[in-house]
Amino acid sequence: MSASMLDGTTSLRGTADPDRTAAQIGAAINVEQHPLDQIIRAERMPHIWCPGCGIGVAMRAYAQAILDFKFPVDDHVVVSGIGCSGRVAGYMNIDSYHTTHGRAIPFALGLKLANPKLVVTVFSGDGDLVAIGGNHLIHAARRNVDLKVICVNNFNYGMTGGQAGPTTPLGARATTTPYGNPELPFNLPYLLAASGANYVSRWTTLHVRQVKEDILYTFAKPGFTFIEVLAPCPVGFGKSNNIEDGLEEMELYRQRCVLATDGDVRAEELDIDLREERPIYVGRFIDRDRAPYQPVVIHAPGGAKEG
Ligand SMILES: Cc1ncc(C[n+]2csc(CCOP(=O)(O)OP(=O)(O)O)c2C)c(N)n1
Ligand code: SF4
Numbered sequence: 001m002s003a004s005m006l007d008g009t010t011s012l013r014g015t016a017d018p019d020r021t022a023a024q025i026g027a028a029i030n031v032e033q034h035p036l037d038q039i040i041r042a043e044r045m046p047h048i049w050c051p052g053c054g055i056g057v058a059m060r061a062y063a064q065a066i067l068d069f070k071f072p073v074d075d076h077v078v079v080s081g082i083g084c085s086g087r088v089a090g091y092m093n094i095d096s097y098h099t100t101h102g103r104a105i106p107f108a109l110g111l112k113l114a115n116p117k118l119v120v121t122v123f124s125g126d127g128d129l130v131a132i133g134g135n136h137l138i139h140a141a142r143r144n145v146d147l148k149v150i151c152v153n154n155f156n157y158g159m160t161g162g163q164a165g166p167t168t169p170l171g172a173r174a175t176t177t178p179y180g181n182p183e184l185p186f187n188l189p190y191l192l193a194a195s196g197a198n199y200v201s202r203w204t205t206l207h208v209r210q211v212k213e214d215i216l217y218t219f220a221k222p223g224f225t226f227i228e229v230l231a232p233c234p235v236g237f238g239k240s241n242n243i244e245d246g247l248e249e250m251e252l253y254r255q256r257c258v259l260a261t262d263g264d265v266r267a268e269e270l271d272i273d274l275r276e277e278r279p280i281y282v283g284r285f286i287d288r289d290r291a292p293y294q295p296v297v298i299h300a301p302g303g304a305k306e307g
């Protein structure tokens with residue numbers, strides 16, 4: 001870049017008015033404000049995520065949904081566990097809790113029970129929510145606790161070096177399975193549907209509008225809701241499986257994703273195998289209205305109360 005470009009005196013070629021200087025154009029654009037400034041902690045930037053990582057796309061959809069929702073921003077709380085996806089809690093400018101590995105759901109459950117008017121969202125990764133936190137996940141779904149879960153599924157433990165986890169596809173390579181994963185992965189929508197969640201969907205980081213719309217929808221949906229967002233982890237899962245570029249994985253999503261409309265694909269058929277030329281079904285799979293979890297007060301004999 002030349003000195004004249006830096007001081008803003010160079011004419012910009014290719015613009016509608018080539019005589020306008022960079023300084024004039026800069027003055028016309030208000031660069032002081034970003035539309036998400038009020039909801040993201042700009043002082044924590046730059047973030048830790050690698051180039052091509054999909055987590056930021058999912059976080060952006062969540063941030064926009066909060067701004068678009070009718071509730072005051074102050075009524076939203078985000079809870080994350082540990083992992084690259086778990087860093088989201090630290091970047092959101094709302095009440096946020098970065099909890100221990102696997103414990104985002106019980107922490108969020110406590111918050112929700114203590115203050116039911118809050119919209120409590122759990123934003124975390126496949127390893128955090130489904131491996132070490134798996135038991136909490138299925139029991140919160142079984143109880144249909146009013147929590148909004150956004151799970152970034154990048155098919156591995158990204159933060160700790162690309163180890164295989166419970167969503168790593170059969171045969172896919174990871175740093176711990178260099179000859180291919182010998183284990184069957186969880187099919188997350190099937191697991192959550194069977195566990196009792198009121199709402200289950202799957203999208204990818206390519207489906208930015210659908211992810212945002214779905215998060216908005218779940219804010220207003222009582223009970224346990226679960227959105228799986230498939231996301232590239234180019235330096236972890238991608239590197240081990242010859243998809244080293246985030247955009248390449250997005251292209252793969254573009255080619256393979258098929259929208260499953262109401263009931264035309266059974267939850268058992270939602271398995272993912274990125275190595276094979278088979279569809280990746282996305283869409284809303286479960287939307288039902290079981291009564292959400294309510295704490296009960298039991299009146300014990302003699303007048304003492306047990307909650
Ligand atoms: C009790 C405990 N065990 C293990 C770890 C190490 N650890 C940190 S993050 C992580 C995996 C995170 O995977 P995931 O939730 O999929 O997040 P990603 O980094 O892929 O977004 C592990 C095993 C830890 N921090 N604490
Ligand atoms: S290691 Fe993977 S999940 Fe973590 S920031 Fe990098 S690309 Fe994203």
Ligand SMILES: [Mg+2]
Binds near residue numbers: 083127154156
């Ligand atoms: Mg992961």
